[in-house]
Amino acid sequence: MSIESHSRKEVGGWPAEGLEQVAACPLCESPDSATLHERLEDHMFQSPGKWTLSKCLDCGCAYLNPRPTLATIGRAYEGYFTHGNSADETTFARVWPRVAHAYLNARYGTSYPDTLRGSEYVSRLIPTVRRYLEASHARHLPFTSRRGRLLDVGCGSGDFVQFASHLGWSAEGIDNDPAAVASAQAAGRNVLHGTVNSLPLRPASYDHITLGQVIEHVHDPVSLLQRCFDLLVPGGRLWLETPNLQSTGHDVFGPSWRGLEPPRHLVLFDRQSLSAALLRAGFSSVDYRPHPGVPAFMWLKSRVIADASGGPPPTGANRLMTSMAGALVAEAWSTRRPKKSEFLTCLAFRPDDAK
Numbered sequence: 001m002s003i004e005s006h007s008r009k010e011v012g013g014w015p016a017e018g019l020e021q022v023a024a025c026p027l028c029e030s031p032d033s034a035t036l037h038e039r040l041e042d043h044m045f046q047s048p049g050k051w052t053l054s055k056c057l058d059c060g061c062a063y064l065n066p067r068p069t070l071a072t073i074g075r076a077y078e079g080y081f082t083h084g085n086s087a088d089e090t091t092f093a094r095v096w097p098r099v100a101h102a103y104l105n106a107r108y109g110t111s112y113p114d115t116l117r118g119s120e121y122v123s124r125l126i127p128t129v130r131r132y133l134e135a136s137h138a139r140h141l142p143f144t145s146r147r148g149r150l151l152d153v154g155c156g157s158g159d160f161v162q163f164a165s166h167l168g169w170s171a172e173g174i175d176n177d178p179a180a181v182a183s184a185q186a187a188g189r190n191v192l193h194g195t196v197n198s199l200p201l202r203p204a205s206y207d208h209i210t211l212g213q214v215i216e217h218v219h220d221p222v223s224l225l226q227r228c229f230d231l232l233v234p235g236g237r238l239w240l241e242t243p244n245l246q247s248t249g250h251d252v253f254g255p256s257w258r259g260l261e262p263p264r265h266l267v268l269f270d271r272q273s274l275s276a277a278l279l280r281a282g283f284s285s286v287d288y289r290p291h292p293g294v295p296a297f298m299w300l301k302s303r304v305i306a307d308a309s310g311g312p313p314p315t316g317a318n319r320l321m322t323s324m325a326g327a328l329v330a331e332a333w334s335t336r337r338p339k340k341s342e343f344l345t346c347l348a349f350r351p352d353d354a355k
Contacts, residue, residue: 013048014263018072022054022065026267027222027277030058033065037255040262043308044301047076051262061273062245064266070219076263077177099123103133110166128331132293135345137163139210139239140289148207151196151231154214158184158191165190169208174199196227203230210239216265225281235352238283241291244344246270248330249298251340252321256306258298259342274344283348292331294342299327 024031036055042048054065068076099119101112106120123129134140139160147168152160155173157180164171173191175181184191192199209228215221228238243259244250245268250257259268269277275286303322306314314322321329334341 013050014068014072014075018069018075019066020069022063022067025056025059025061026063026220027061027273027280028056028059030056032057033063036062037260040255040260041309042076042262042264043305044258044261045079047079047263049263053260053262053268056273059273059276060245060270061277062268064263067219067266068263073219073263080264100133100137103130104137104163107133108138108163108167110163128292131290135289135291136293139212139241140345140347141167141169141208141239142237146207148233149205150208150210151201151206152210152212153196153228154212154217155184155191156180158187158189160210160212161189161191162187196224196231201231204233206231207233207236208239209236212239212241214242215240216242216261216267216269219266221267222277222281225277225283229282229350232350234350236350238278238348238350239346240274240278240348241343241345242269242274244270244339244341245273246339247298247342248333248340249295249302249342252318252326252330253302253306256302256309256311258301258305269344271339271344274346278346278348282350284351285349287347287349288338289345289347290335290338291341291343291345292335295327295330295334296324298342299324299330 025033033054033056035052037053040051040053051064052066053062055062095116098114098116102115102117102120103123104110105112105115123133137160141164148170150164150169150171152164152171152173155161155175156177158173161171161173161184171190173184173189174194174196175184175191176193176195178193181191181193209232211228215224218224232238243265247259250259259265271288278286299322306322313319320326330340330342
């Protein structure tokens with residue numbers, strides 16, 4: 001992938017020496033692109049800059065151009081509440097984990113102590129809630145007699161590592177956030193500080209790797225996928241989730257869609273571009289799975305961004321679609337048209353050399 005330094009003094013407060021121009025698509029290396037959105041700002045976490053999102057005319061992904069360099073991208077995370085370490089103290093933020101843990105205890109035999117008694121029955125009775133918990137917390141883990149080794153890349157404070165360990169997996173996590181890693185280690189979770197490229201991990205040593213809301217943050221997504229492929233045993237599988245560029249939310253909110261998140265989200269995918277990247281990395285097949293229950297969160301945050309951007313308030317049909325009623329429409333629509341879901345959630349498989 002070809003990059004070059006950016007010549008302007010700054011982009012909305014981001015210094016020129018901290019920017020690089022992307023001369024070719026980070027996925028397919030095509031030089032052909034068109035502007036998708038301009039003057040994007042970080043209204044959620046207030047990092048500096050006004051950003052342009054380009055769309056590759058060949059594979060269909062979108063990428064920030066120019067973008068922060070590897071040396072300066074950390075500046076985009078200075079005010080960022082990551083991995084659940086948020087200042088959000090709403091009643092929902094306090095209660096929801098207890099509801100989720102109650103369901104996981106009942107469904108998988110885990111032993112979370114902080115549960116809301118009886119809420120597991122409510123979760124089981126509401127299909128959308130149940131399927132949301134299966135996708136977001138259980139991550140479609142296979143139920144096999146041999147659980148094997150699992151690696152959670154971008155594990156944060158290690159909640160999923162703990163969950164997988166409860167199920168009998170030999171689970172490990174990696175994260176580049178030192179505060180999150182310290183929190184995980186203090187809780188006794190097997191988590192290391194670093195990246196899959198910086199740590200001396202043994203190839204072909206993991207049966208299952210999870211990559212949740214990570215790939216959109218990296219400068220070289222294909223290299224990350226290739227490294228995950230190398231770390232999997234033959235027949236192993238990768239679970240991956242990332243925002244969907246073709247989602248209904250992006251159609252409705254456009255530059256205010258929560259999934260864009262400049263400048264932390266450097267590359268965004270649709271099914272076509274993500275599948276192509278996975279196959280290019282060596283994976284033999286890609287199986288997309290539903291992740292229901294997401295539009296409500298995405299609509300709420302996208303409305304916050306839209307209001308903060310200072311544009312005209314929505315009117316008419318657009319006002320209806322940007323409301324919570326619109327989120328319900330999007331939920332129903334994504335059930336009928338999975339390609340319009342807010343997240344791309346998939347399993348990718350390394351070929352079994354023995355077959």
